[in-house]
Amino acid sequence: MIKFTNTGKEYKNGVKALSNINLNIKKGEFVFIVGPSGAGKSTLIKLLLKEEDPTEGKIYLNDMDITKVKNRRIPFIRRNIGVVFQDFRLLPNKTVYENVAFAMEIIGAHPKEIRRRVPMILSMVDLSKKADCYPDQLSGGEHQRVSIARSIVNNPPVLIADEPTGNLDPETAWEIMKVLREINRRGTTILMATHAKDIVDSMKKRVVAIEAGKVVRDEEKGGYENEVSNI
Numbered sequence: 001m002i003k004f005t006n007t008g009k010e011y012k013n014g015v016k017a018l019s020n021i022n023l024n025i026k027k028g029e030f031v032f033i034v035g036p037s038g039a040g041k042s043t044l045i046k047l048l049l050k051e052e053d054p055t056e057g058k059i060y061l062n063d064m065d066i067t068k069v070k071n072r073r074i075p076f077i078r079r080n081i082g083v084v085f086q087d088f089r090l091l092p093n094k095t096v097y098e099n100v101a102f103a104m105e106i107i108g109a110h111p112k113e114i115r116r117r118v119p120m121i122l123s124m125v126d127l128s129k130k131a132d133c134y135p136d137q138l139s140g141g142e143h144q145r146v147s148i149a150r151s152i153v154n155n156p157p158v159l160i161a162d163e164p165t166g167n168l169d170p171e172t173a174w175e176i177m178k179v180l181r182e183i184n185r186r187g188t189t190i191l192m193a194t195h196a197k198d199i200v201d202s203m204k205k206r207v208v209a210i211e212a213g214k215v216v217r218d219e220e221k222g223g224y225e226n227e228v229s230n231i
């Protein structure tokens with residue numbers, strides 16, 4: 001489903017953020033991307049979203065070589081990938097319902113379909129009662145659940161979460177992980193970059209560790225650290 005082959009990224013200022021990345025992520029996998037600050041995790045995500053282009057190698061999404069895709073086709077790639085960020089990025093002047101509906105409106109979904117799907121997704125993230133609230137009336141965990149609802153409402157096959165629990169207390173972070181696990185159970189492939197050691201250690205999912213731009217570990221059911229390195 002997602003494949004990096006000998007992928008490298010050197011930024012214009014000469015910083016080599018990634019080199020020789022080879023990864024094959026299958027449909028339905030849950031993959032943690034871990035590594036110290038500056039290791040290249042965000043760069044990997046930016047390459048997948050085509051916010052940046054690799055300077056070496058290729059990236060495939062559903063067998064399509066996205067490194068060759070023209071700029072005007074980028075929105076079509078992004079429709080296949082939902083994204084959740086650490087800082088939520090909700091629209092402050094829209095309600096919970098409107099924030100989620102907006103993600104459907106911008107891809108031209110039919111109003112009837114929006115009215116059907118938004119309540120369903122809000123119920124899935126347990127936010128039906130907050131549909132008419134504005135973001136400043138929500139807790140951190142609720143914010144993040146709206147942001148997850150928005151990211152999956154168009155049913156993307158892949159969900160990328162960049163430090164989704166970074167701003168949350170441990171208990172709330174676990175609520176978010178339960179939601180992500182459920183989304184993954186329903187078939188969505190999830191890539192999650194994180195520094196949350198406890199979460200990675202407990203979830204027993206695939207762990208890809210990046211250090212200084214290279215994959216240094218790729219383990220099924222791995223932990224945050226291995227016994228020798230101390231990330």
Ligand SMILES: Nc1ncnc2c1ncn2[C@@H]1O[C@H](COP(=O)(O)OP(=O)(O)OP(=O)(O)O)[C@@H](O)[C@H]1O
Pocket residue numbers: 011012013015016017035036037038039040041042043044
């Ligand atoms: N736009 C850019 N231009 C130049 N260098 C960049 C740019 N973005 C990132 N870098 C550099 O690339 C390297 C990898 O950065 P990246 O943001 O991918 O790391 P990260 O693993 O996501 O870190 P963190 O955990 O702190 O978010 C770092 O050395 C960073 O300074």
